Amino acid sequence: MKEIINVISNPPILFTLLVVILFLSFRYPEVFWSGKAMIIVGVSSVLFFILSLFDENFLLIVTKADNVPIVGLIFLILFFTWLAMWQAVKNDKRIAAGKPVAEAEIEPKRVIVWPDLVYIELIALTLCLVLLIGWSVLLEAPLEQPANPANSPNPSKAPWYFLGLQELLVYFDPWIAGVLLPGICVVGLMAIPYIDKNPKGNGYYSFAERKMAISIFIFGWLLVWILLIVIGTFLRGPNWNFFGPYEYWDIHKLEPLVNINLSEIIYIKWFGVGLPKNWFFREIFGIGTLLAYFMITPLILTKKVFSSLYVKLGIGRYSIFIALLLLLVSVPIKMYLRWLFNLKYIVAIPEFFFNI
Amino acid sequence: MADENLEKGSTTEAPEAAPKKKKKSVWKQLVDSQVAKSYFRTGIPNTRRSRLLVVLNSLWLHLHPARTRRHAVRLRYTWCMGGLSFFLFMVLTVTGILLMFYYRPTVEYAYMDIVDLREQVPLGIMRELHRWAAHLMVITVWLHMFRVFMTGSYKPPREFNWGVGVILLVLTLLLSFTGYLLPWDQLAIWAVTVGTNMARATPFLGQEGPGAALLQIGDIALVHAGSDIRFALLGGRFVGEATLLRFYVLHCVALPFVAIILMALHFFRIRKDGNISGPV
Numbered sequence: 001m002k003e004i005i006n007v008i009s010n011p012p013i014l015f016t017l018l019v020v021i022l023f024l025s026f027r028y029p030e031v032f033w034s035g036k037a038m039i040i041v042g043v044s045s046v047l048f049f050i051l052s053l054f055d056e057n058f059l060l061i062v063t064k065a066d067n068v069p070i071v072g073l074i075f076l077i078l079f080f081t082w083l084a085m086w087q088a089v090k091n092d093k094r095i096a097a098g099k100p101v102a103e104a105e106i107e108p109k110r111v112i113v114w115p116d117l118v119y120i121e122l123i124a125l126t127l128c129l130v131l132l133i134g135w136s137v138l139l140e141a142p143l144e145q146p147a148n149p150a151n152s153p154n155p156s157k158a159p160w161y162f163l164g165l166q167e168l169l170v171y172f173d174p175w176i177a178g179v180l181l182p183g184i185c186v187v188g189l190m191a192i193p194y195i196d197k198n199p200k201g202n203g204y205y206s207f208a209e210r211k212m213a214i215s216i217f218i219f220g221w222l223l224v225w226i227l228l229i230v231i232g233t234f235l236r237g238p239n240w241n242f243f244g245p246y247e248y249w250d251i252h253k254l255e256p257l258v259n260i261n262l263s264e265i266i267y268i269k270w271f272g273v274g275l276p277k278n279w280f281f282r283e284i285f286g287i288g289t290l291l292a293y294f295m296i297t298p299l300i301l302t303k304k305v306f307s308s309l310y311v312k313l314g315i316g317r318y319s320i321f322i323a324l325l326l327l328l329v330s331v332p333i334k335m336y337l338r339w340l341f342n343l344k345y346i347v348a349i350p351e352f353f354f355n356i
Numbered sequence: 357m358a359d360e361n362l363e364k365g366s367t368t369e370a371p372e373a374a375p376k377k378k379k380k381s382v383w384k385q386l387v388d389s390q391v392a393k394s395y396f397r398t399g400i401p402n403t404r405r406s407r408l409l410v411v412l413n414s415l416w417l418h419l420h421p422a423r424t425r426r427h428a429v430r431l432r433y434t435w436c437m438g439g440l441s442f443f444l445f446m447v448l449t450v451t452g453i454l455l456m457f458y459y460r461p462t463v464e465y466a467y468m469d470i471v472d473l474r475e476q477v478p479l480g481i482m483r484e485l486h487r488w489a490a491h492l493m494v495i496t497v498w499l500h501m502f503r504v505f506m507t508g509s510y511k512p513p514r515e516f517n518w519g520v521g522v523i524l525l526v527l528t529l530l531l532s533f534t535g536y537l538l539p540w541d542q543l544a545i546w547a548v549t550v551g552t553n554m555a556r557a558t559p560f561l562g563q564e565g566p567g568a569a570l571l572q573i574g575d576i577a578l579v580h581a582g583s584d585i586r587f588a589l590l591g592g593r594f595v596g597e598a599t600l601l602r603f604y605v606l607h608c609v610a611l612p613f614v615a616i617i618l619m620a621l622h623f624f625r626i627r628k629d630g631n632i633s634g635p636v
Contacts, residue, residue: 066491066543069488069491069492069495072495073495076495076499077498077499077502080435080499080502080503081502083432083435084502084503084506084507085506087432088506100635101635102427103425103427103433103634103635104427104634104635106426106427106430107426108426109425109426110423110424110425110426111423111424111425111426111429112404112407112408112411112422112423113411113417113420113421113422113423113424114401114407114408114410114411114417115401115407116424116429117420117424117428117429118417118420120429120431120436121436121439124431124436124439124440124443125439125440125443128440128443128444128492129443129447132447132485132488132489132492133481133485135484135488136481136484136485136488137481137484139484139488140474140484141483141484141486141487141488142543143470143471143474143539143541143543144541144542144543145541145542146467146540146541146542147463147467147540147541147542147544147545148542148545149545149594149595149596151542152546152549153542153546156546156547156549156550157546157547157550158547158550158551159532159533159536159547159551160491161494161529161532162529162533162551165554166550169554173557174553174554174556174557174564175554175557175558175559175562175564175565175566177554178553178554178555178557179554179555179557179558179559179562179565180559186522186526189501189522189525190518190519190522190523192505192510192518193510193511193512193514193515193518193519194515196510196511198511199511199512200508201507201508201511202508202509202511202512202633202635202636203507203508203509203633203634203635203636204507204508204634204635205506205507206508210508214505214506217505221502351569352566352567352569352570353557353564353565353566353568353569354566354567
């Protein structure tokens with residue numbers, strides 16, 4: 001059993017599995033985001049967690065002081081994602097039946113803030129403070145050996161909220177994983193209100209009215225941001241090698257380094273000749289692939305999938321939307337290329353530190 | 357659960373309501389005193405009018421509107437995540453100030469000051485409160501963003517405030533990140549080393565970033581290990597004394613300063629854009 005879970009937690013399998021589940025949940029929202037589903041998933045994941053605590057390797061990694069909030073984070077995010085989607089699905093049913101959404105139907109329409117809102121805030125912050133004090137009494141803040149620039153721990157990990165970015169370093173060079181993608185993420189988030197011109201679903205939970213917006217956002221949020229943090233925290237050990245949740249973090253675990261560049265695959269494996277000296281000729285196929293991805297895919301998508309969206313958004317908004325979407329999707333694409341073909345770089349120009 | 361409470365809250369009188377007696381009770385005298393009247397202006401908010409006034413007349417409560425949408429006060433709609441983020445920010449400010457009394461941001465003292473906090477202060481949980489509140493705040497801010505997205509609350513007229521919120525989210529992460537270095541232990545220095553190593557690869561601005569090699573005058577590189585963006589961030593080529601001071605100042609002064617201003621803007625815009633969102 002433990003062996004199976006260790007294998008399933010391998011990033012390629014775990015990621016694929018969750019993509020499939022997420023896709024199905026958007027396809028059949030009433031089944032996946034129902035109260036029953038939540039109870040089943042909630043109970044089984046809590047049981048899974050408690051049973052796993054008997055494994056010493058699992059116990060070691062989840063009780064590391066700074067990892068405790070991430071355990072909480074997983075459960076909180078599962079719960080709140082469900083809570084949002086559950087209300088959205090319920091509202092969708094009401095809309096389909098021609099009734100107003102739940103938020104619109106509560107009477108009276110307006111209440112006085114004192115005391116109706118003020119005391120809820122008081123209760124919420126009191127509970128929060130109690131939780132915080134309890135947590136602080138029970139769990140000491142970590143303090144390791146004094147800083148020693150000569151002795152780097154293995155693995156050296158960034159603070160947990162940046163571990164998703166550190167995990168991306170496996171697949172991308174630092175200038176993409178650490179600078180470009182987080183930058184695009186911030187800009188992309190700020191751009192959302194200007195790209196999403198759909199006037200529906202403002203001020204109430206709804207899925208049917210905003211299927212695409214919600215699907216893309218939840219995909220990026222759960223599978224690209226949160227999942228990578230979870231992988232980076234719990235499943236990456238010494239030398240950033242993969243370790244299953246029940247696996248001992250063996251510092252001597254060897255992973256073969258067999259990653260090769262696209263240019264090497266094409267020139268050496270397929271053509272059977274050496275790499276050209278000139279970087280432009282060497283990388284021309286990679287550059288071509290990238291150009292095709294960012295230039296031709298949008299054309300195909302616009303024609304086949306997004307034709308009505310293109311008309312609705314206009315050329316400016318639509319271009320930004322498609323650029324952000326392609327960048328978001330490029331992350332899993334590169335991950336799969338690595339997992340399936342051991343592809344290191346599509347374009348590798350170390351002359352300019354320009355590797356993609 | 358929340359609904360039940362709500363029903364009660366809106367129908368029952370405030371518990372402080374004065375008992376009906378012919379002779380003025382001590383409580384009544386206190387409430388009617390000049391001091392109480394000047395500090396609490398509206399008196400006990402037990403009528404509809406005074407309940408509206410208590411919010412309107414107070415700077416702090418005025419962060420709220422006097423009246424709000426019924427559904428918006430339900431926990432299941434807002435999850436109270438924005439409010440909790442603000443509350444955690446205040447917890448962090450208070451505990452942070454207390455920690456500053458004991459902490460000196462130098463390589464010589466920083467670690468020992470933390471050890472002292474841990475060993476010498478009886479029942480000291482300030483550092484724990486500060487650290488766990490910081491982690492929790494990252495989570496509540498994320499969940500707040502998620503809630504706002506899921507209710508479509510970024511849509512007009514709230515586009516600008518969504519943008520402010522995204523910047524506040526980034527500030528939360530930066531505050532947490534700069535604070536991570538301050539204990540000056542192995543965890544701190546290496547986490548920050550790993551985090552800031554990426555800055556080395558910033559296009560054009562980092563010594564190992566694409567395009568940096570193009571910035572040359574003759575044979576002299578403009579962007580090198582002693583002049584790139586990572587150097588500016590760390591105040592040196594490695595995480596050291598200067599970095600500690602820089603991160604300390606950023607963590608305790610610069611970033612909270614910006615965050616407070618943006619929070620004020622964020623709350624102001626919530627009021628101006630029609631309070632908590634709801635169906636039209």
